[in-house]
Amino acid sequence: MSIPVSRSTIGRTLRYDRALDRPSAVEVPVEVPVNIVYGNLPYAVMMATPGDLDDFVAGFSLTEGIVRSLDDIRGVRVEEQADGFVVTVDLVAEALGRHLARRRSLSGRTSCGLCGVESLDQIPGASDTVAPAAPIAPVAIARALAGLDEHQPLHRLTRAVHAAAFCDPAGAILMAREDVGRHNALDKLIGACLRAGFNPADGFVVITSRCSFEMIEKAAIFGAGTLVAISAPTSLAIDRAHALGVSLVAVARRDAAVAFTHAPLPQREAIAS
Incomplete structure (x- = not known):
């Protein structure tokens, strides 16, 4: 499924030293609600560009702590609706059980990191240090x-x-x-x-x-x-x-x-x- 990630609109260039120029076409990025669902349970509505949604839910699921690796994901289904997209992630039984045990409600905004978190101890984060990085020149x-x-x-x-x-x-x-x-x-x-x-x-x-x-x-x-x-x-x-x-x-x-x-x-x- 090819999903447009930009659309054309009309804008007028404002010159500070003279009147408006003639109107011209301007490309703007598409921003839509993306409802992420695990099993049949909605988890998050994130405002996003609707490209590479398979990549998005894979990375989001990992960094949210819902999965530990791609092996926890059995499949992903992307559905376009009138007001946005629904992305359903099918988890293996063990991962779904972990998710249900820690499920939280999240209402997303563009680039929002902590929507829905009700207390400081709910802030998601890495638990282990990363391996020492090789020096980057x-x-x-x-x-x-x-x-x-x-x-x-x-x-x-x-x-x-x-x-x-x-x-x-x-x-x-x-x-x-x-x-x-x-x-x-x-x-x-x-x-x-x-x-x-x-x-x-x-x-x-x-x-x-x-x-x-x-x-x-x-x-x-x-x-x-x-x-x-x-x-x-x-x-x-x-x-x-x-x-x-x-x-x-x-x-x-x-x-x-x-x-x-x-x-x-x-x-x-x-x-x-």
Whole structure:
């Protein structure tokens, strides 16, 4: 099933020094509700770009803690409805039992990370540290950033979506996914990498957004030892990266980047900087 991920609308260019220009066609990303259902029980409604939904639910199921591996998923069914999409995930009996034991209600928004969480101890997160990451040379980060544009066709068209990419140690991009939501883009990438059989220890992840703690948690659950973010991290993201053993590099530009964790600085000084 081919699902449009952008649509054309009409816009008028506003020039600050003169009147409106003539109207022209503008491509905008499609954003729709995606209802994720496990068995016959609705779990989440996420606002997302309706492409690569199989990848999305695979990555989302892993980073939400519903599955432990792709072996817990028996099948995925995507159904288009008048007001959005329903994606039904068929879990093996053991995984479904675990899910029912910890089921929670979640009403999603674009890129929302904690909708429906009622107390601090309900915040989902990685429980184990990742394996130590092999050092990533700065030139590999520069190579990944230089090649990112060609892996963002929807962003080139709309200038309105995020991307996440998995790169080999030299910085070559092996897989990339896009979405209106930054969390969704990372979940799609994780799902795509799982389905392709990539080993997260064999490379690093690049995201085009800011780095909040949920992005660190998702990277750690996936098993990625290094996360590179184009924008800045939050203090909690830095704390979690330290705790989970994730090498966090952010404010990444083509000429320089800032390493926030696993640098020879005490954690408090690293955060203050």
